[in-house]
Amino acid sequence: MNSSEYELIVIGGGPNGLACAIEAQKRGIKTMVLEKGTIAESIRRYPYQMTFFSTADNIAIGNVPFTINTPKATREEALNYYRKVVEFYQLPIKLYCKVESVKKEDQLFMILTGAGESFKADNVVISTGYFDFPRRLNIPGEDLPHVKHYYDEPYAYVHQQVVIIGGGNSAVEAALSLYRHGADVSLMVRKEGMKKTAKYWLIPDLLNRIKEGKIRAYYHYETIRIEEGCLYARDLVNQQEVGIPAEFVFVLTGYLPDVSFMQQAGIRIKPGTLEPGFNQETFETDVPGLYVAGTVTAGIHTEKVFIENGRLHGRFIVDHILKRKAGKLQESFSLQDRPGRP
């Protein structure tokens, strides 16, 4: 099993991982990106008709202009743009290459993939986002075939009774999209209203549809179980239990970072917030040479880090890698400890 060596391996080919890899390559660091799906895989899995809430220039990376006719990009435009940026920089990227483990051995990181490939690197950046693990309700029936944790498009749900569980942006967008394409939509929300983080321009639209009775909203309701054809919820005010007809159910209650992947690499995870432990200036974790970047740095607070700010993380990481390389860092451990290094 031969291992190819890099100065930096970035795990995760989303916008923030790509921005970091481009920054490194531009500053002379031999870099490779490993991505378990396609380029910007998370965005590929977003709702097909999604439009970004940021303007295109605010999600551009690598100083490559994101020029489109409208201020905000669609999912397709973003996917094409990020592919073009990778091609423009001829960025080394291995697609459909899922990293299973990252271990530091003799001052080098050994990276193993699900396909049994191995790579060695001086430095590693984990930029694996938060879209792979839905925030589960852990209730009976959540794994039935008619229950989904990701929304793609409305056409399979025409004239179907669909219940959406959630109060955030994904629930708002799915409710309006399904309603506008002929589904019979009910919204199940634990709180008294939709989350403040939902796209502000969609809320009036949704509230008017609810006022008109075109979309039913159940506020202060908690879903307790899901059965074939029906969803059961409890009114959190009077504890009454109701059954709502449901041919399909979407559990859109948010997503979580891959915590176990970070822990196996030696990263400390803060209980509760699931934030990785890292130096806020350098993004380096407790493991020297191991960094985090992008939305994965925010743990459960996915509203705090997105492309607009996550794309800048790479600059600080590369600064730190180059300072260490030039021996300009006051390290707790001296360079002498790193056998075979100049």
Ligand SMILES: Cc1cc2nc3c(=O)[nH]c(=O)nc-3n(C[C@H](O)[C@H](O)[C@H](O)COP(=O)(O)OP(=O)(O)OC[C@H]3O[C@@H](n4cnc5c(N)ncnc54)[C@H](O)[C@@H]3O)c2cc1C
């Ligand atoms: C519906 C929706 C709308 C949004 N709109 C906006 C917006 O308008 N503006 C904005 O700034 N942000 C927006 N966001 C958030 C933004 O898309 C994410 O913040 C962005 O995708 C984060 O980029 P990232 O590179 O940090 O993570 P991701 O894009 O999630 O990339 C992580 C990558 O890592 C890969 N990966 C994971 N595990 C492994 C592994 N073990 N091995 C190899 N690869 C792995 C994944 O396949 C993925 O491609 C939106 C999010 C959603 C869900």
